[in-house]
Amino acid sequence: MKKFGKIYFALILLFLYVPIFVLIVFSFNETKSRSVLSGFTLEWYVKLFHNKIIISSLMKTILIATLASIVSTVLGTFAAIGINSMKKVPKAFVMNVTNMPIINPEIVTGVSLMLLFVFFTARMNFEFGFVTLLIAHITFDVPYVILNIMPKFKQMDPNLFEAAQDLGCSPMQAFRKVILPEIMPGVISGFLMAFTYSLDDFVISYFTSGPTTQTLPITIYSMTRRKISPEINALSTIIFIVVFVILIVKNFVENKAAKNNSYKGEKI
Amino acid sequence: MDNIVSLKNIVVEFEDGDQILKNISLDIKDKEFVTFLGPSGCGKTTTLRIIAGFLEPTSGDVLFEGQRINDVPPHKRNVNTVFQRYALFPHLNVYENIAFGLRVKKLPEKEILHRVGEMLEMVNLKGFEKRTVNRLSGGQQQRVAIARALVNHPKVLLLDEPLGALDLKLRKEMQVELRKIQQALELTFVYVTHDQEEALTMSDTVVVMNNGVIQQIGSPIDIYNEPVNAFVADFIGESNIVNGCMPRDCLVEFTGRQFECVDKGFDPDETVDVVIRPEDVKIIPAESAKLTGIVESVVFKGVHYEMVVDGVDHKWIIHSTKAEPVGAMIGMTFDPYDIHIMKKVQEG
Amino acid sequence: MKKLKVFSAPYLVWMIVFILVPLLMVAYFAFTTDSGKFTIKNISNVGQYANIFVRSIWLALVATVVCLLLAYPVAYLLSRMEKHKQGTMLLIVMLPMWMNFLLRTYAWMTLLGNNGVINHVLGIFGLGPYKLINTSGAVVLGMVYNYLPFMILPLYSVMEKIDKSVIEAASDLGCNSASIMWRVIVPLSLPGITSGITMVFVPAISTFIISRMLGGGSNLLIGDLIEMQFLGNAYNPQLGAAISLVLMVIILVIMTVMNQFSPDDQVLI
Numbered sequence: 001m002k003k004f005g006k007i008y009f010a011l012i013l014l015f016l017y018v019p020i021f022v023l024i025v026f027s028f029n030e031t032k033s034r035s036v037l038s039g040f041t042l043e044w045y046v047k048l049f050h051n052k053i054i055i056s057s058l059m060k061t062i063l064i065a066t067l068a069s070i071v072s073t074v075l076g077t078f079a080a081i082g083i084n085s086m087k088k089v090p091k092a093f094v095m096n097v098t099n100m101p102i103i104n105p106e107i108v109t110g111v112s113l114m115l116l117f118v119f120f121t122a123r124m125n126f127e128f129g130f131v132t133l134l135i136a137h138i139t140f141d142v143p144y145v146i147l148n149i150m151p152k153f154k155q156m157d158p159n160l161f162e163a164a165q166d167l168g169c170s171p172m173q174a175f176r177k178v179i180l181p182e183i184m185p186g187v188i189s190g191f192l193m194a195f196t197y198s199l200d201d202f203v204i205s206y207f208t209s210g211p212t213t214q215t216l217p218i219t220i221y222s223m224t225r226r227k228i229s230p231e232i233n234a235l236s237t238i239i240f241i242v243v244f245v246i247l248i249v250k251n252f253v254e255n256k257a258a259k260n261n262s263y264k265g266e267k268i
Numbered sequence: 269m270d271n272i273v274s275l276k277n278i279v280v281e282f283e284d285g286d287q288i289l290k291n292i293s294l295d296i297k298d299k300e301f302v303t304f305l306g307p308s309g310c311g312k313t314t315t316l317r318i319i320a321g322f323l324e325p326t327s328g329d330v331l332f333e334g335q336r337i338n339d340v341p342p343h344k345r346n347v348n349t350v351f352q353r354y355a356l357f358p359h360l361n362v363y364e365n366i367a368f369g370l371r372v373k374k375l376p377e378k379e380i381l382h383r384v385g386e387m388l389e390m391v392n393l394k395g396f397e398k399r400t401v402n403r404l405s406g407g408q409q410q411r412v413a414i415a416r417a418l419v420n421h422p423k424v425l426l427l428d429e430p431l432g433a434l435d436l437k438l439r440k441e442m443q444v445e446l447r448k449i450q451q452a453l454e455l456t457f458v459y460v461t462h463d464q465e466e467a468l469t470m471s472d473t474v475v476v477m478n479n480g481v482i483q484q485i486g487s488p489i490d491i492y493n494e495p496v497n498a499f500v501a502d503f504i505g506e507s508n509i510v511n512g513c514m515p516r517d518c519l520v521e522f523t524g525r526q527f528e529c530v531d532k533g534f535d536p537d538e539t540v541d542v543v544i545r546p547e548d549v550k551i552i553p554a555e556s557a558k559l560t561g562i563v564e565s566v567v568f569k570g571v572h573y574e575m576v577v578d579g580v581d582h583k584w585i586i587h588s589t590k591a592e593p594v595g596a597m598i599g600m601t602f603d604p605y606d607i608h609i610m611k612k613v614q615e616g
Numbered sequence: 617m618k619k620l621k622v623f624s625a626p627y628l629v630w631m632i633v634f635i636l637v638p639l640l641m642v643a644y645f646a647f648t649t650d651s652g653k654f655t656i657k658n659i660s661n662v663g664q665y666a667n668i669f670v671r672s673i674w675l676a677l678v679a680t681v682v683c684l685l686l687a688y689p690v691a692y693l694l695s696r697m698e699k700h701k702q703g704t705m706l707l708i709v710m711l712p713m714w715m716n717f718l719l720r721t722y723a724w725m726t727l728l729g730n731n732g733v734i735n736h737v738l739g740i741f742g743l744g745p746y747k748l749i750n751t752s753g754a755v756v757l758g759m760v761y762n763y764l765p766f767m768i769l770p771l772y773s774v775m776e777k778i779d780k781s782v783i784e785a786a787s788d789l790g791c792n793s794a795s796i797m798w799r800v801i802v803p804l805s806l807p808g809i810t811s812g813i814t815m816v817f818v819p820a821i822s823t824f825i826i827s828r829m830l831g832g833g834s835n836l837l838i839g840d841l842i843e844m845q846f847l848g849n850a851y852n853p854q855l856g857a858a859i860s861l862v863l864m865v866i867i868l869v870i871m872t873v874m875n876q877f878s879p880d881d882q883v884l885i
Contacts, residue, residue: 005693012690016712019723019761022733026726034726035736075627082624094628100635105822105867107839108860111846112638115645115853139634142627175620200716202825207846220718224725224829233726236719243714251707322784342787349788355781359803369789372799420789 020240027233044234051231057219064130064215065198068137073191075138076145080186081179083146084153095150101140102147109140110207117208128210136208137201141194148190152183270333271295272424272456273319278328280314280480288314289325290480296424296458297473301450303459305467306477307503312460313352315477316426319458321345333423343372347424348417352432354409356401362388362412363397369420387415390449407438418449424456431466443470464504468492476500497610498541505545510582512542512609520609523581525558527602531609541610546574546587548606557599563592645857658858665841665859672837673866675752676820679759683767683816684809686760691771691808692801695778706772713765721758721829728754728830750832758826759816766815774808775801810874818867838863 030039048054083094101109117132157163160182164174202217209218223232273296280289289311296302304312317323318330321342330337337345348369356365364371366387370380388394391411401409410430417425427446431439447470450457461467467474468488476483476491476499484496495501498509512522517532522542534540554560561579573591577584577598584600592598649655662669694705712720727733728748738744748754778801786800802809824839831837838859845856 005689008689009693012686013708015761016709016764019720019727020712020715022726023719023723033731034729035731035733075630078623079627080624082621082627085620086624094624094631097631097635100639103818103867103871104639105818105839105863107822107824107842108642108864109638111842111856111860112642113634114846115641115857116634116638118853119641135634139630142630146627196714202716202718217716217718220716220722221825224718224722232719232722236715236723239719240715244711247707247711247714251704255703320784320788322787341792342784343790343792347788349785351781351785353779353781355779355785357782357785357800357804359800359806368786368799372790372795416785416789 020236023233023236024240027230027237029230029233032230044230045238048231048234048238053214054216054219054231054235057214057216060130060213061199061216064133064137065195068134068141068198069191069195071134072138072141072145072194073187076142076190076194077149077183077187079142080146080149080153080183081175084150098143098146101143106140106201106203107207110136110204113139113204114207128208129213133205133209133213133215136204137198140201140204141198144193144197145187145190148193149183149186152186156182270298271331272298272300272333273458274329274331274334275315275318276329276331278315278318278325278330280311280318280323281326288480289318292328292480292482294475294482294485296456298423299454299456301447301457301459301470301472302475303461303467303471303473304475304477305461305464305503306483307462310477311480312462312475312477313428316349316428316458316460319424320347320349320426346422347426348420348422349426349428350410350413350417350430352428352430354413356409356412356416358400358402360401361397362393362399362401362404365401365412366415366419368416373420383419384415387419390418391415406433407442410434410442414446414449418453418455422455424458425450427457427459429460429462431461439466446470468504476503478503495543495608495610498543501541501543501608501610506585508544508546508549508582508584510542510544511539513537513539514609518604520607523559523579527558527607528604529607529609530605531607534609534611539612541612543608543610544602544606546585547572548602549584549586549588550601550603551586551588551590551592552599552601554597554599557601559600560597561600563594563596563598566591566594642857642860645854646861647858648854650854658854659862661855662858662862668836668841669838669862669866671752671835672821672839675756675835675837676759676817679756679763679820680767680813680817682756682760683764684812687764687767687771687812691768691775691805694768694772695775702776709768710765717762718825718829720762721826724754724758724761725749725829728757749830750834752831752835754830755827755835755837758830759820759823762826763816763820766819767812770811770815771805771808774805778804806877810877813874814871817870821867822863 025037026034027044028040028042029037030041030043083091086094113132113136117128117135120126121128156179160178161174164178165171169177200217201215202221205215205218206221209215214222220232220235223229275292275294278289278292279287281287292311292315294315304315306312314323318325321337321340324338332340332345332347357368360368363384366384367380370383375383388397391414393408393411393415396404396408401412404412410433413430430446431442434442443466446457446459449455459467459470468491471488473485474488474491475485478499484491484500486494491500492504495504498507501507502509510522512520514520514531514534515526515537517534518529520527520529520531520540520542559579561577561584564576564578564583567574568591569587572587572589575586575588575592577586577600579600586600646658647654647656649657690709694702694709697705725732729735730745730747730749732749734748735745738746782804783796783800786796791799821837822839822842823837824843827835827837827840842856842859842863844850845852845859
């Protein structure tokens with residue numbers, strides 16, 4: 001039974017990783033063939049770094065993700081604080097609407113924003129592009145920030161705010177010195193989540209970017225639609241390695257932190 | 269009475285070579301209330317888990333009614349367990365929790381209804397059938413856990429610190445109730461606790477354990493009155509334990525003075541542990557005493573006063589109904605049969 | 617803390633303008649002509665595409681069931697591993713999800729293509745070539761590959777919380793490993809199952825990338841249909857809005873049904 005489990009687990013991992021490894025292997029392949037390995041080359045990597053469209057869309061993606069995640073973190077943090085002090089009914093209403101972009105299919109969110117932007121562009125001197133893309137990204141990012149922060153309020157001692165005031169803090173000071181540090185882990189994880197979702201998003205960007213502004217996923221999409229280009233393989237390899245390194249480092253840091261904590265725990 | 273469960277030379281070893289149980293042998297008689305007593309980490313829960321079948325011993329045999337059951341999985345053993353934190357099924361209500369074992373055995377619905385009804389009555393939970401278990405109080409959850417185990421008519425019920433999470437008053441009530449159930453159903457109970465008072469009030473037999481070794485097996489009275497070593501004496505009740513030696517039979521020397529005692533059979537001048545219970549220390553006027561000390565503190569404990577008295581080589585704990593003033597010089601003496609002489613525990 | 621309510625004001629404005637109003641506009645477009653008059657023609661026109669709806673629901677359903685069957689043992693095995701191994705193994709299982717979705721789908725284009733790796737390898741043994749890409753099977757495969765981690769994660773997170781002593785209790789009360797699974801683990805992982813199903817079904821039913829990249833032109837899904845009304849040659853936002861609305865209603869109905877199976881206050885998103 002145990003052996004069977006291990007074999008099964010290995011097969012699933014094979015299923016998950018084989019496609020990625022095939023891409024990686026073919027990124028070093030001399031010809032454009034998708035099935036025959038003929039020789040080793042780094043040509044596709046060189047071409048990739050000289051491809052102006054890819055480089056500029058990468059820059060744009062990073063810019064959008066950075067701006068959108070910062071704005072949505074600020075907006076979302078204040079929103080979470082406000083929502084937390086609302087009465088039950090308005091709170092439930094706001095949370096339900098906030099959940100919409102998460103529950104709804106991405107295509108519906110993309111289409112609905114597109115309709116709104118079409119409405120504006122038809123009536124104002126305003127075009128699809130960087131601004132619409134940024135607005136769209138902020139819109140689907142904020143709910144993730146809020147949902148990461150809200151549970152922190154639940155875990156928080158409800159008397160903390162009063163205790164701080166009792167000890168001489170003004171409400172603003174109490175907020176800064178007590179509430180903010182308590183919800184900070186949620187703020188940070190919300191920010192990181194927003195940033196990664198923004199980097200990765202294709203569907204909503206596809207409907208809200210217009211013809212001139214391209215993010216990296218949109219560029220990848222148009223590359224897959226055109227003739228075969230091993231540059232995609234090279235790009236996949238780089239992205240995989242970056243993701244791999246980041247997650248390994250993150251895992252390592254977390255394990256180390258956990259160990260340190262348990263050590264301290266023993267000492268006390 | 270026959271032995272229902274026997275453990276023969278049980279050793280449990282972790283991968284890193286740490287021994288949790290070091291050669292445990294023990295017979296449990298039918299219809300007996302046996303308690304494993306010891307501090308945390310002494311191996312008492314491990315022993316229970318071996319009987320239940322959750323853990324296989326590294327070596328040694330587990331016998332059930334004379335049959336070796338080492339390889340029998342838990343679900344095929346005729347024992348049931350009441351878990352430390354109850355381990356009730358959160359997705360089932362009270363009725364379905366109790367009925368669980370019967371449903372697994374695919375008993376007819378009518379019999380399930382009857383037997384669960386019986387159990388609900390026994391543990392005073394009639395009317396709670398439809399409650400989710402998460403909405404019950406600790407004491408109620410405890411009763412469900414007991415009913416869930418007993419409904420299967422096990423020959424042996426294993427209880428792993430079942431009262432640990434309850435408050436003192438409820439604990440006392442449940443202790444009495446558990447004993448009643450055990451006697452009414454004529455079952456074998458194997459009970460694990462670190463609470464010596466609980467062990468002494470409920471059990472027929474107490475098994476005192478420490479560091480994976482059985483220290484003493486005996487009736488509560490034996491264990492209290494005749495502890496075999498200083499560990500048992502100290503764990504069973506607060507005790508004064510001092511180093512001494514035996515110049516000859518029936519004479520013991522400690523804190524530089526010689527006292528008459530009733531113990532024999534030691535080598536001449538063998539070093540021993542001398543154990544004297546706090547309530548057995550008699551206070552006499554200092555001038556007529558062999559042993560004197562100065563009262564350091566007095567605390568009222570409800571029934572008696574607890575005093576700490578600074579003798580020369582030892583701080584004596586004394587329980588007495590009369591308090592002496594702090595700072596007073598008092599004399600102490602002991603009746604020969606209140607002085608318990610114990611062989612030193614060999615290290616390792 | 618009452619005064620803190622005002623902090624949410626900027627977000628509330630944002631939420632109304634960019635979440636609520638756009639969704640209302642979808643509803644408005646679905647029920648109006650391009651000159652703004654009320655009509656139900658858009659909605660009734662959706663009926664013409666019933667076959668696409670049926671295909672989308674069917675393929676998404678198959679993909680969801682396959683995901684559930686594949687993911688359940690994975691999550692269970694993960695949850696029973698030693699604690700210090702669990703984190704690392706979970707990371708390894710989830711890592712492919714962090715690759716861009718399009719690249720992962722593109723990988724399967726490489727594998728499944730008529731001149732692709734699989735056909736090439738089969739050719740060495742004198743088999744094929746088979747038509748693998750541009751089939752509905754390829755679409756389901758793409759969905760399963762992309763969304764499998766969405767199923768594993770919620771299943772794992774509920775199973776990991778199942779108290780080990782509850783499993784021991786079941787075995788103590790006479791359950792063998794099969795009946796432990798059936799009587800304890802499955803019922804206790806129900807919230808994970810329902811949230812896993814929604815997390816796979818919703819993106820699967822609304823995708824247009826997978827069908828386009830792996831399904832060729834012949835396997836249109838609801839997502840393709842919507843995309844064509846907004847960005848394709850068929851430009852017709854009224855119809856597109858109507859289709860989106862119907863899609864939302866379908867998902868809402870399915871989620872409501874799913875939540876019936878989930879014990880109250882255990883619903884996960």
